[in-house]
Amino acid sequence: MSYKVIAVVGPTAVGKSDVGVRLAQLFNGEIINGDSIQVYKELNIGSAKVTEAEMQGIPHHLLDYKNVGDDYSVQQFQQDARKKIEEIASRGKLPIIVGGTGLYIKALLYDYAFTKIDTELNEYEDEDTEELYQRLLKLDPKATEVIHPNNRRRIVRALQMAESGNLKSEQEAEQKHEMIYDAKIIGLTMDRTLLKERINKRVDLMFEAGLLDEVNKLNEKYDWDMHGLHGIGYKEFRDYFLGNMTLEDTRELIKTHTRQFAKRQYTWWNNQMPVKWYDVLKDGYFEEITEDIREWYCDQKTD
């Protein structure tokens, strides 16, 4: 029997967190964070993390539970989130995944499988991308079909897998590419131009809310190559602290990166998963969502 779960997805700044909480209130649910940066403690303002007040007493999981220096990745998210789903569902509550990290949510919902890789052994630092590609071509030619020759990062990963004894192509061939949960994927959207304005405004608000102070503290405590500091709203400050960029330019760069991110998120959700979109600027969109959920959740529950 597969658990019922809801996933609230969409581009950054549409208002996913709020909808998630309201749905949790209505359907006796708990939230599981599906955002790769909000898992980190101390990254609050820049990651647009929900505040205690906004949570309205609804439990939020996988949020604010990692240290900035901790590595984190899909596989760990998948593992942790699946455990949480089981736990929440077994308490008779509805798990609601809220987040914008497409890969994470897809890996959670689908039967993505991850095996062990020995990353320590292979750094490949002194080989150029073309050589690596040629090597992969010999070890796992099939994987090569879906990785562009310039995409070093993906090539390295496939190579690491191949040299650890698991061909990436084989591993994927073994999967059914099906969802392992009975998931309802709710996509929140709005007019693109307005979303951009909203993003710009939100970044300004972050600065007003003390983003610089937050980053100042991080700068004193951590190195800039820590995983958590790779997030938009943080990484841009590196050059600022190095004296290479003005604060104003940093702010504009964050806006640009956030807008580009939103676009990438749309591309993902539109093409990777069966999302039903709801326009949050339309009257009654929330009622529409709740109706759809009722149909899918409550009715069948009484069977």
Next chain:
RNA sequence: GGUUCCUUAGCCAAGUGGUAAGGCAAUUGACUGCAACUCAGUGACCGCCAGUUCGAAUCUGGCAGGAACCU
């Protein structure tokens, strides 16, 4: 008023006679272990007009706009 220099895609910018590099932005897309990552596709009547030439973004003249200096 005079002298010199500048004008190439939304922005920065190579290119000095053979039919327009590159970067950023924008836009579209890919994505199975860094994914707020990484990667790919897409764009120009070279300020305007006239001339020289087989051929001009490139040379000449004029016009317009801009910069610096001089008076």
